[in-house]
Every structure is written in C-alpha cells, then in structure tokens.
Amino acid sequence: MKKYVITSYLAVVLLLTNSCATNPVTGKRDIMLVSEGQELAMGKESDPQIVASLGLYNDAKLQSFINQKGKAMAAVSHRPDLPYEFKIVDSPVINAFAVPGGYVYFTRGIMAHFNNEAEFAGVLGHEIGHITARHSAQQQSKSMLAQVGLIAGMVVSPQFGQFAEAAQQGLGMLFLKFGRDDERESDRLGVEYSTKIGYDAQEMAGFFHTLEREGEKSGAAEIPNFMSTHPSPGERFETVSKLAADMKQKLNATNLKVNRDSYLRMIDGIIYGEDPKQGFVENNVFYHPVMKFQFPVPTGWAVQNTPQQVQMAPKDGQAMMMLTLAQGTSLQTAAQQLVQNYQLTVLESKEVSVNGLPAFALVAEQQAQQQQQQQQQQQQSPAIRALIYLIQYGGNIYNLMGISTAQNFNSYGNVFASSMQNFRQLTDSEKLNRQPARIRIKPVNQSGTLSQALSTYKARSADMQDLAILNGMELTDRVEKGMLIKVIEH
Missing domain, CATH: 3.40.1000.10 (Mog1/PsbP, alpha/beta/alpha sandwich)
Structure with a gap:
C-alpha cells in the first residue's frame, strides 16, 4: 500500500512539474494544465457561443472604437502576439469580461455608464490583464484538477442540470470567478496598460464609485456583475489612485488624456436598459x-x-x-x-x-x-x-x-x-412599435446643479437617481453652462 501511495505521489509531482509554465506578467512559474494552444482553442470555441447568447450591439462606431483601443493596448501588454478580439455585446447588464486566448467583451450597459475614454481604458486594461496574467487559464486548470470531485458532487438541483446545460452549453467560462489577488493584479495591469497608451488611470478609480452606487441604488445587496468577486470599491479607489500616481511617475507620463466630451458624443443614442x-x-x-x-x-x-x-x-x-x-x-x-x-x-x-x-x-x-x-x-x-x-x-x-x-x-x-x-x-x-430608451447627450443651458440642468430637459423624477449615476455625479453637484450631460429619452 505504501508503495502505491509513493508511486502516486511521484506521478502527481511529475505531472505538476511538467505542467509548470512561466507567467508572462510575474515571471514566476505557475501550475498550468492549459497550454497556450489550448487557451487559444478555448477562446475560439467560446466566442461564437457568447455572441449567439448575447448578440453584438449594432453600432459600427462603438465596435470600431473598442477594437482600435483594444489593439493599441494589447500591443503594449505582456502578451502582444495573441490574436485579440474586442466586442461590444447587446446586453443592458453592467459588465465586462474576458475569456482565454484574447477575447474581450464589454456590454452596452457598461459603455453607457462610462463618462470618458479614460474610465473605459482602465477597465479595458483590467480585462486584458486577466488574459495576459493567464487568470482565466489558471481557473480552467483548477477546474480540470477539481473535475472528478465536481462530477462526484453534482447533486445540487440535478433535476434541472441537463435542461440548463442544453441551454447554456459552452458558456461556463463566462462565469469563471477570479480571486481577489487576481483582481488586484488586473487592476494594477489596467493602470499600467491604460497609462502606457496615454490615458489618466485616476479616472478608472473614480468609476468604481459609479459601480458601487449602481449596486446600492435598489437598496439590495446585489452589485453589478463586474464587481461580483472584486475587492471593495473603497479599497480599490484608494489602491488604484496610488497605483495611477506611481505609474505616472514611473513612466514620466505627461498630458494624460481623459477625453470626456468626445466619449459622450460617441455614445449619444446608445440604448439604455432593455431593448x-x-x-x-x-x-x-x-x-x-x-x-x-x-x-x-x-x-x-x-x-x-x-x-x-x-x-x-x-x-x-x-x-x-x-x-x-x-x-x-x-x-x-x-x-x-x-x-x-x-x-x-x-x-x-x-x-x-x-x-x-x-x-x-x-x-x-x-x-x-x-x-x-x-x-x-x-x-x-x-x-x-x-x-x-x-x-x-x-x-x-x-x-x-x-x-x-x-x-x-x-x-x-x-x-x-x-x-x-x-x-x-x-x-x-403600441407593443409592436415600442421603442427603447436611449441616452442623449445635451449641453447644460445654465450653470447650476445637475438636478436643475436635468429638469430643463424635462427629465422624469423617476429617472433622476439613474441619471445622476449615469453622469457619475450627485444631483447636487455643480455643472457649468455648455458642459455635456446625459439624459434619458423615452
């Protein structure tokens, strides 16, 4: 019996030794049961299923924008040779996610909540960071190691398992959960990559407040999907703010871009909520x-x-x-x-x-x-x-x-x-011709509070809190004449 235990132990050691790979971000050796070729294959297999499940958002300029910025950022990343693809999917949920092999997806819901290009760039860098640090491939490796145990333990709601699997087959990687250390590393990479292509990563820190407020809006404990496994927004704001300042100094970066007005004009007319x-x-x-x-x-x-x-x-x-x-x-x-x-x-x-x-x-x-x-x-x-x-x-x-x-x-x-x-x-x-709500970009007519500016565009009282969050502001915040703001057009 002892002989068999020792033999099995040596086999596991040999497997793990042969399965170690150098992490392109940290330079350390990681246990990796998924090769880069397998990683590419997983992404290629998942992509059409993700697109079929969620649909692509029909806006050529937004698709072009994410592709252009994504390619620029990928080029300065730790894995510039991957065949990256960047897509905006037609979902109102506030989310961004990546799958192995270089596939990155943003929902129209999260695009609607950004208030400048720098916020977008920070989150884009975060998602590219999951790919370059091989977080999703590591999660897949852990899933493979635990597969026997998972199969043995599939007794939770088994009566619905086959029906759910038939409907959602192949989308499991959408729901890979990353640990907090992975999230912190991706935040750091988001700061690094966005700064390297000329954006002010301080704006990424500010976007965490928008996500936190969106989660608290209904008074429920639920938070947007993008935040579901991440460190607390308060902690991230402080950490990312410091990282942004340090990276700016390290790269001697000056004249970093925010590009608020150009981003807002680009999302003018984006569908808000359910279509x-x-x-x-x-x-x-x-x-x-x-x-x-x-x-x-x-x-x-x-x-x-x-x-x-x-x-x-x-x-x-x-x-x-x-x-x-x-x-x-x-x-x-x-x-x-x-x-x-x-x-x-x-x-x-x-x-x-x-x-x-x-x-x-x-x-x-x-x-x-x-x-x-x-x-x-x-x-x-x-x-x-x-x-x-x-x-x-x-x-x-x-x-x-x-x-x-x-x-x-x-x-x-x-x-x-x-x-x-x-x-x-x-x-x-009336139901057949129902039109979606859309975000419209309007100039402030007279200096005052955000609430006053929204009222001049006859914003519904029921929309006021949503609009404050969408604008990344409080209703009592001061706005100046000519400043661009978001309103909801029903």
Missing part, C-alpha cells in the same frame, strides 16, 4: 414585438431573456419554464427530436390548438439517475417531469417547457399550462 425588440415583460406578460407573440408570466416569477431563450422561475427554485425555438419541420418531428435529445419518457401526448395555432402537448419524464459519490455511496437524483407545448406560428415552432420534480409537478402543472395555453399572436400596435 423592447428583444422582448420585454410588462404587467406579467412577456411581449416579443419582432416575432409578434405574447404569453403570461406567472406572478412573482423572475425572467431572464436572451436571444436564444426566455427562462422563468419562482424564487424558491422548485420549478422553471423555458421558451426556445424547437428543431424540426413539423410538430411531430419537433416532438420526436425533443424526446430524443433529453432522453424523455412520454407519459401522455395529444394534438391541441392554442388560440387558433396548431400545437402538440405532452407530459414527459426523465428518470432518476445514479450519481457516484466520493464516499462510494449511491445517491439517487429525483425524477423530473415536464409539461411541453410545441406551438407552430409565424414559420417557427416554439417550445414552451415547464419543469419540476415529479413530486412537485401537481403543484406547478396548472401554472405551466396557464402560460402555455395563453400563448398568442401579438397585435397591440
């Missing part, structure tokens, strides 16, 4: 103006809408509903494909009509599966049951699926059916 053409919820009804359908959402259920699917779930997490497009040219072939993909056992099925639309309804079950536990014990995951409506409309087949455990199905079956049986054509012209 109605992608679908929206109002009074517990989901409307999709482009595809021209509507259906009710159960009261109190949260909704997550992406270009690929609409997901809905109650707060207790005991059930979920999902709307996607089904595969197949007919209702019957779509049903067969669905049953095959999810390995379902059909309990009952029938052809039905949903508000004049041809449809096929079925109740199906996915049998319990055995999960091997680390203690070599067998634990059975509960069977799940689904109510599925396949509805043919407008050249598409819509798959509305309601899922719960078989034990809870009777509690949720009527809730599922109520939404599915009320799927219908959208004919309300």
Whole structure:
C-alpha cells in the first residue's frame, strides 16, 4: 500500500512539474494544465457561443472604437502576439469580461455608464490583464484538477442540470470567478496598460464609485456583475489612485488624456436598459414585438431573456419554464427530436390548438439517475417531469417547457399550462412599435446643479437617481453652462 501511495505521489509531482509554465506578467512559474494552444482553442470555441447568447450591439462606431483601443493596448501588454478580439455585446447588464486566448467583451450597459475614454481604458486594461496574467487559464486548470470531485458532487438541483446545460452549453467560462489577488493584479495591469497608451488611470478609480452606487441604488445587496468577486470599491479607489500616481511617475507620463466630451458624443443614442425588440415583460406578460407573440408570466416569477431563450422561475427554485425555438419541420418531428435529445419518457401526448395555432402537448419524464459519490455511496437524483407545448406560428415552432420534480409537478402543472395555453399572436400596435430608451447627450443651458440642468430637459423624477449615476455625479453637484450631460429619452 505504501508503495502505491509513493508511486502516486511521484506521478502527481511529475505531472505538476511538467505542467509548470512561466507567467508572462510575474515571471514566476505557475501550475498550468492549459497550454497556450489550448487557451487559444478555448477562446475560439467560446466566442461564437457568447455572441449567439448575447448578440453584438449594432453600432459600427462603438465596435470600431473598442477594437482600435483594444489593439493599441494589447500591443503594449505582456502578451502582444495573441490574436485579440474586442466586442461590444447587446446586453443592458453592467459588465465586462474576458475569456482565454484574447477575447474581450464589454456590454452596452457598461459603455453607457462610462463618462470618458479614460474610465473605459482602465477597465479595458483590467480585462486584458486577466488574459495576459493567464487568470482565466489558471481557473480552467483548477477546474480540470477539481473535475472528478465536481462530477462526484453534482447533486445540487440535478433535476434541472441537463435542461440548463442544453441551454447554456459552452458558456461556463463566462462565469469563471477570479480571486481577489487576481483582481488586484488586473487592476494594477489596467493602470499600467491604460497609462502606457496615454490615458489618466485616476479616472478608472473614480468609476468604481459609479459601480458601487449602481449596486446600492435598489437598496439590495446585489452589485453589478463586474464587481461580483472584486475587492471593495473603497479599497480599490484608494489602491488604484496610488497605483495611477506611481505609474505616472514611473513612466514620466505627461498630458494624460481623459477625453470626456468626445466619449459622450460617441455614445449619444446608445440604448439604455432593455431593448423592447428583444422582448420585454410588462404587467406579467412577456411581449416579443419582432416575432409578434405574447404569453403570461406567472406572478412573482423572475425572467431572464436572451436571444436564444426566455427562462422563468419562482424564487424558491422548485420549478422553471423555458421558451426556445424547437428543431424540426413539423410538430411531430419537433416532438420526436425533443424526446430524443433529453432522453424523455412520454407519459401522455395529444394534438391541441392554442388560440387558433396548431400545437402538440405532452407530459414527459426523465428518470432518476445514479450519481457516484466520493464516499462510494449511491445517491439517487429525483425524477423530473415536464409539461411541453410545441406551438407552430409565424414559420417557427416554439417550445414552451415547464419543469419540476415529479413530486412537485401537481403543484406547478396548472401554472405551466396557464402560460402555455395563453400563448398568442401579438397585435397591440403600441407593443409592436415600442421603442427603447436611449441616452442623449445635451449641453447644460445654465450653470447650476445637475438636478436643475436635468429638469430643463424635462427629465422624469423617476429617472433622476439613474441619471445622476449615469453622469457619475450627485444631483447636487455643480455643472457649468455648455458642459455635456446625459439624459434619458423615452
């Protein structure tokens, strides 16, 4: 037994020794089970899935801007030879993220909240820093080391695992969490890279206050995604301010740019919040103006809408509903494909009509599966049951699926059916023609407070706090005549 333990230990040591690589930022040797080639392959594989899930924001000048600044910054980074790609995705969430291999994404939500190019440059440098320091590759290596344990421990909500995986497959790297040391290192690199291309990194420190205020706005503990695993904003402000001053001195940098007005003019007209053409919820009804359908959402259920699917779930997490497009040219072939993909056992099925639309309804079950536990014990995951409506409309087949455990199905079956049986054509012209809110850039007409300046543009009282955060100011802050500010145009 001792011999086998020693042999296994030596094998692990050999694996780790052969898997060490020099970190391009620190110059130290790191355990790295992912080669640079694999890193590039991961990014290349993830990119089309990310774009399909979130969509690209349709603004050529903004896409050109992020690409131009990204390439300039990549050239002064610790890994200038990577094939970087920079994209703005069509999401209102305030976020920026990177995946291995040089892929960097900013949401239109975070672009709307920057008030100058220097703020943008600091965050851009931060995300490039995650790539150059190989943080995401290190996280992937840790995932590989822990994979056996993860597979053995997949017993949390296993009844929804396969459905969620089918909808989100390949997007796992979006949710890689970085430790605080990694975040601090990326902050330092953001300061270094943005300063090297001529921007004042002090502005990056100020943007943390905007993120903090956005998180506190609703009084909830939630914070924007970009902040979810980062050090506290107060700590980061102090640290980044000092780093910026030190880097400026180290590089003997003078005349560093902020470029407030040029940035604001560039984002004039950017969509703010949800884009109605992608679908929206109002009074517990989901409307999709482009595809021209509507259906009710159960009261109190949260909704997550992406270009690929609409997901809905109650707060207790005991059930979920999902709307996607089904595969197949007919209702019957779509049903067969669905049953095959999810390995379902059909309990009952029938052809039905949903508000004049041809449809096929079925109740199906996915049998319990055995999960091997680390203690070599067998634990059975509960069977799940689904109510599925396949509805043919407008050249598409819509798959509305309601899922719960078989034990809870009777509690949720009527809730599922109520939404599915009320799927219908959208004919309300006001909903069909609903336009998104947009940020408009306006000059201050008369010196005074920000609140007074916004009032001259008839800003709604409900928007005042949002506008203060969007402008990176307090409502009581003084603004001068001619200064550019953001307003929201509904």
